[in-house]
Amino acid sequence: MTATMTRAKTPAAAPGTPARVRSNIARTPRTFYWMVVPAVVIFFALHTIPVLSGMFFSLTNYAGYGTWDLVGFSNYINLFQDDRVLNSYGFTFGFAIVSTILVNVIALAIALGLNSKIKFQAAFRGVFFIPYVLAILIIGYVFNYLFANSFPAIFTALGLPGLSGNLLASPDFAWVGIVITTVWQAAAFNVILYLAGLQTISADLYEAAAIDGASGWRRFRSITFPLIGAYFTINMVLSFKSFLQVFDQIVALTAGGPGTSTESIALVIFRGGFQGGEYGYQMANAVVYLFVIIIVSFLQLRILQRREASFS
């Protein structure tokens, strides 16, 4: 690296002739290569090699230790007959769809509120952004206590014994608790992004619409939403992708329970791969998961961008 630095500097020391300039430009690419090559090598080693080796081991019966044999595609065939894996896909997708919609609707609503003529705007903005800097694992522990102790006590006091159980202990509704915690934390970041989008819209447009007598909803449908369409697309794709990888809050809230009712794909891969001696098998699961995420992300981009275009 030091060698290149001095080499790159040499032409500069040469007397000022047109040739100097030309040689400098000709040499520039080499420096640019030196800027990227170390990064590419390290990125390849720590990102691409794990992906490729994971793909390879998905074709083996490797337990994570000891010897292994190639077993062809039998891991993949077994995946589709494994109730625990299928269940985790069902849970993860249900969770991600509900959370993505809720986070985006709530964040957009809050951003619209914060962007209108309210008092203490800066203070409220500051408050809504707080959850972004808090660790979701720790938030999960706090909400765990709320769901287990505080909410049941409140509902009992309100005379609603039907709701006085621990939400997280119910196999059918524990996922609701995970959604609530996730939305609480994730809305913050999306509020900021939507707010940024809203501030790019010129106030003149709204004034013109007000003169034409457009109602609030009509203004939102015809001006605001089409103009922040790009933000909507990005937020939907990014939040859906990150919710499909849900892990921390599940560890803190339910640990996958009751039973295996709230086990996410990431949690199944983690448990099977590190604790269950299913390295090869869970790598097959992870490869399927990779393709699912790629397909879903591209479908989302296609559909949302088409809508975005038709609005404008």
Add this chain to the structure above:
Amino acid sequence: MTDTLTQTTAPLPGEPDAPTRAPRTRRRLDGGNGGTNWWLTALIAVCSLTVLIPLYFTVVTALKTPDQLGGTGFELPTSIRWENFADAYQLTNFPRALMNTALITVGAVFLTLLTNSLVAYAIARNMHKRFFKGLYFYFLAAIFVPFPIIMLPVVKETALLGLDTPVGLVLLYTVYGLSFNIFIFVAYINSIPVELEEAARLDGASTWTVFWKVIFPLLSPMNATVGILTCVWAWNDFLLPLVVLSDPSAQTLPLAQFIFQGQFNTNYPVAFASYLMALAPLLVVYVIAQKWVVSGVTRGSVK
């Protein structure tokens, strides 16, 4: 962004003293333009309680004695037990976890800013070349690779290379952040006129000098954005330290909360004191640098 912030907040301190009364009536004639919407303010205030109440709950629980825990838990403590913090401090070995987290976060932020911007610069200025364009899409494609597929193999690899340490984590955050950071750095660098560099280059500056002396200072708004995003990510991350770190003395703050969960037993006040201590450092930084943090994150999205 900062301009808009000040612009929108500027009319707010307009408390109705005598000279401002005239514009106030005019505002109403303009169709509410500039008038404060009090109903909406109240609604937003109520909504903000959903954020504040769990935080209030964390604070009051951390101050209670275990026998005050009955009821809904939202009651104020009758007597305050500061020892909860001392207990949590010792039980989770707080100073060590704080130190580890701080070092990893600072290391990740510095290495990310220095290297990711450099790579993005080289790519942005050579996008017309097939090699660099290919690299750009290679890095971008990694955005769609979920972490769980890397998780199992990378643990084997870091153990093999001796990177199952805080230093290894710094490297991993820098590498895994590269995809997204290149995406936003390249977009920003494209908006910087090449003429600036050409002037410096005609004066005899090398490409390295041009980057450090001309481009890097111009990147400071984006550096703030990337720095904040990396900081919050590295500070709060749980899964990567959980699987990568092998030495228990290298524990980070979230990891310590997870590991000591069993040891808190039912002593929730101590557990909550521990949560509060783990959340506090970043929260304090955020409160101090609030305006800056918000505008920094927003800038990342306005390309």
